[in-house]
Every structure is written in C-alpha cells, then in structure tokens.
Amino acid sequence: MNDTLKRLFAKLGPFLGLILVISLFSLPAEMREVFPTYGNFRFVFIQTVIVAIGALGMTLIIVSGGIDLSVGSSIALTSVVGAQLIQRGYGPVAVLAFSILSGGTIGLLNGTAIAGLRMIPFIITLGGMAILRGIAFVATRGQSVGGFPASFRDLVRMEIGDGLSFIPLATMVIVTVVGWIFLSRLAAGRRVYAIGGNELAARFSGIRVERVKLGVYVISGLTAGIAALMALGYYGSASSGDASGYELNVIAAAVVGGASLTGGRGSALGVVLGALILQMISSGIDILGIEQSYSQIIIGSVVIAAVVLDNFNTWLAKRRLTAKAH
C-alpha cells in the first residue's frame, strides 16, 4: 500500500467505522425495521449534537497534548446560568451570549492555570470538575431549574420536515465547519498540532506555546457553553447533576474519531464521526434490547480498541521512519 493510500485510509477511518457500525446493526432481521430508518437516524443525530459540540472543543485540547476533565461540570454550570437567566426574563440573545461567555470564562480560568501557572491539565481540570459542579449546586440549591417560558425551548426544538430539530443540527454543522477551517486551514490550527506533536520543538520554532494553550482552553469552554445551550433548550431544564460522566463521552468521541491522547493528531470531522459511531452503537444496543450495563462495557471496549489501534499505527509509523533512516 503506498503512502497516499495509507493516508486516505487513515482519514477515512472514522467514516468507514461508522458505515461498519450501521451495517452490523442493520444485519439482524429484527433490527431492519427500526435501526436503519429515518426516525432512528433523526434520534441519533439529535443525541449526538451535545457530545459532538463539546468533543470538538476537547479535540483542540487533545491535539495540543492536554485534557479537560471539567467539561461535564462546565456544561452543568453553564446550563444553570442560562436557565436562571431565562427564569429572570432575559431574552434569547442575552441568554445565548451570557451562557457562551460563561463557558469561555471557565475555559479562560482553566487555560490560565494550565498555561500561565504551568500546572498539569489533569489535576487542574479534575479540581475544576468538583468546583464547577459545586458552584452549580450552590447556585441552584440542588433544585432543577425549569418550568420557564417555552419560547427558548421552542426555538431549539423547532422542527423542519418530519420532526427534525433543525437548530441543534445546524449548530453542530457550523461548529464542525469552523473547527475544520481552524484546524486545517489556519496557521493557528497548525500551531496547535505543532505543540501537541512536540512542544519543545514548537517552542524553539518560535510558537508562543502558552498563548496557544490558553486559546484552546478558551475555545473548548465556548463549545461547552454552546453544548450547554443545546441541552438546555432541548431538555427544557438545568440542574447541578447535568452532564455527569459527560467528560468520558467527549473524550471517547475524540479518541474514536482519530484524536491521539498523546497529542498532535485529530480532526474536526473525525470527532463528529466518533460521536456518531458511539451514539449509533448505543442506539443499536438499546434496540437490540441489551441492558444498559452491557452497553457501557461495549462502548468502553470500543474506546480501548480505538486507543490500541492508534498506538499500533504510531508504532508502525515510527518503524517506517526508522527503516527509512537506515
């Protein structure tokens, strides 16, 4: 296999994975009437939106060689901020702006601690995970915030065609396109790859590593804010317990979509496909009537398989380079 083919195969990997998952779940006779249908795909797309948008921000962090464990708590707090603003009568534009900015502020704080104070991302965001959820709990006194006027919900749930919620899907597409342009067409995106690939080399080549790192955490915070708004609008309420365990889903989507946890690799389209693959598996398992407990085992195994495959590819690439050098 020549290099071009290999590169094409690597790029198409998540897409082929998605086709494989859809094909496998469409094989059993009892699945054919439910799984490969418009109704199910519509359901899966909507469920994918919240994970995919958050995962796009997370991919930037992962590509830069970092991690953000506080993304679930960030979504919970941002949702709570949005819900409380709606309850106090603020209009959709103000809610939108404040919620996304809250997410951005959380990202700025994370980024400042990690890039500015040179702290380990794992520790900072682990602490942030508890702090942000705690703030959300105190702000809501543990109550679910909902029952507000339906205008915001109606806007997010607005349907076109046969029951397709247009706004969440359009938002996901826009965020994906922006992420794709940023990562593959802009110099700023190249710098993120450079830092993730080899931070020291990037520093010596003149890249302002701290500034780039700060930037990716801010962007990730903003995408968490957008994901929170979609969740708030779609489900119609917010609570401090929202998005529990979400960080795992987001990281899993990034990894399955081809991002390397060691940094330097990952793409916007890949991560959306990764989120879709995981949601398709989850939906297929549900339709097959397999219990949730098994669903977690299966999805966990898929994530581990993706990491093993990634490590194997890295090993192969290194071997090829060594062979060429000799």
Next chain:
Amino acid sequence: MKKHLLTLACALAALATVARAAEQRTLTIGVVAKSQGNPVFQAARVGAEDAAKELGAKLKMTIKIDWRTPNEEDAQKQAQAIEQLVLTGAEGISVSCSDANKLTDAINKAVDSGVPVATFDSDAPASKRFVTYGVDDIECGKQTMEELAKIMGGKGIVAVLAGNQNAPNLQKRVQGVKEAAKKYPGITIRDTYYHKETPQDAAAKVEQVMQANPDITGWAMIGGWPLFTVNALKWQPGTVKCVAVDALPAQLAYIRSGHVPVLLAQQCYEWGHRTVELLVEKIVLKKNPPAVKEISALIPVTKDNVDAFGKNWEKWLPK
C-alpha cells in the same frame, strides 16, 4: 353445488377468524426507573413483569416489558429512553422521573405520538401523563417524622437523610418532615443531607455526619439507602433512633437488631405491577383510572411483623 360452496366458504371464513384470534397480539410496555442498582426498582421490575404475565394470560395476548433504566440516575438518559421507546414501537410507558422538568417534554412528545405514559414513585406533574402511582410524598415525610418523634419522646436533634437533591418526590418528603417537626418544639432539625443514591454513598454520608455531629439523636431517612448495606449504623441499638422509608430485605436486619424500630415500606413491587395494569387497562380495555393520582399507603414494619413482611420478598426480588 352452490349450497356446498357456500358452506365451504362459511367454514373457511370461520376458520380464518379462529386462526386470527389464536394469533396473539403483542403489546410492548416500556419501563424506565431511576437506576438499575437500587433494589426498590428491581422489585418494580419484577412487579411489571409479573403484571405482564398475569394480564397477558387473562387477555390472551403477549405483553412484553422493555426495561430501559439507566445504570445510575440520569434524567437526560431517561428522556432519551422514552424517545427511543416511542421509536421502537412501545405502546405504553411507565416512568419514575429523576428530574420532572427534564422529562416533561419527552413524556408530552410520547403522549402526542399516541403512547400513554404513567409515572410511579416520582411524578412529572406538569406533563401529559394520564396517571401517577406512589405515595403522597409530603404525607410520607410527615409520617416518617411523626414515627420518629414518637420513638424519641418528642425531643432531640434530628438529621434528615435525603438522597438525590434534584428528585422532586424527595424534596416533598423533606418538606413533609420539616412540617411535621414543627409540631414538636423539643425536636431540632440539624440539617438535610443529600448524597448519591447508592448504599455505599449513603452509608458514608451517615458516618461522616455522625462524626461531625455526635449530638444527633435521631435520623429521619426519607429513603432507606444506607440500610441496604450491612453495618451502616455504627452506634449501639437504641442510642440513636432511626426511622426509614422502604423495607427491603437488607433493611429488615436493622429492625431485628434493634437499630431501626420502624421502617415505612413503600409498595415498590406495586410500582411496576400497578402501572402496567393501569397502562394495559388504558391501551387494551380503553379504560381510564378514576383519578390522575393513585396513592399507595406506607406499610409500617416493626419487630412484630418483620418476619411476615420479609416473606413477600421471596416473590418480589428477581430470581
């Protein structure tokens, strides 16, 4: 010849009718409880499956229970489960809501699609569910406090163990406890303690609170979570009084040991059994319940009836 042909046609038509009747209809009912690990919901599942068997035999149809409960409490996953049940052709849904606000839209969407929804244990009052089955939560809180006050002789410091802070039913029970406590000037409520609804988290919370507040003399547990583990109450029987809601097999040991004088049993087997019954009546017999709220009473379990009550669990738990 014509007469023979007519007779043959009639016989064939009759045969086809009998064959059609013999071909049993399958009815799928989705059950979405709060969490898989909690034994009260395991009993609800057995109740739902028993009701499906009993009613299926009675109505000569196959009733299938589609159990779509998240591993841990997650209202978003419950909402997804409801949407997917509608998609996969469930004809009725029974749900215990982890967050009423979050589930209202999903329930309404299901009802608008022609799938009736019943709630149990924890309701979504603003939704279009046609019936809710469970205890009156404010009364449940009141009864817990009144039983505790009786045992404590109307004086002492009480802690309230309250589980998931987002569950509307538990919030009402806390409200009931506080309202009833007002009748007893000798009783002070130290605080309400929330925790993840797993036995280990609840037991750890009780231990932590007792370490920090050794002067607490009574516990009003509006759910029985810590008592699902062994040796959760680290004090000598009788030194700290305790009344808890629910009476699961593991909890009964605390009655026998004297740590807990009164348990208030919710009819958790009936949560599944009765809601499936109500759904089948609505879907098949086109019969609506007499009232939207169907209240189930709490059954006090003490040393006097603990053995008799314990025998129920042989039937209620999954085999």
